[in-house]
Amino acid sequence: MRLLLVWLVNAAALFALPYLMDSIRVDSFPAALFAALLLGLVNTLIRPILLLLTLPVTVVSLGFFILVINALLFWMVGSFV
Numbered sequence: 001m002r003l004l005l006v007w008l009v010n011a012a013a014l015f016a017l018p019y020l021m022d023s024i025r026v027d028s029f030p031a032a033l034f035a036a037l038l039l040g041l042v043n044t045l046i047r048p049i050l051l052l053l054t055l056p057v058t059v060v061s062l063g064f065f066i067l068v069i070n071a072l073l074f075w076m077v078g079s080f081v
Contacts, residue, residue, distance in 0.1 A: 039074070042073050
C-alpha cells in the first residue's frame with residue numbers, strides 16, 4: 001500500500017512540475033504515472049551502480065556530483081517517455 005501511495009505522489013509531483021519549469025512538459029496523468037514508474041525503476045536499478053562507479057568524483061566534489069547523476073537519469077527517463 002505504501003509503494004502505491006509513493007508512486008501516486010511521485011506521479012502527482014511530475015504532473016505539477018511543468019507549472020514550476022517551462023522546459024518540462026507532461027501531456028497527461030497516465031504519462032506522469034508511466035514516467036514515475038520508470039523513474040522509480042531507474043532509481044532502484046541503475047542509480048546505485050552509477051553512484052558506486054562515480055564515488056571518487058562524488059567525494060572530491062563533496063557530493064554535488066550526485067545532482068549531475070540525478071539530472072542525467074531524469075533526462076534519460078524523459079527522453080524515453
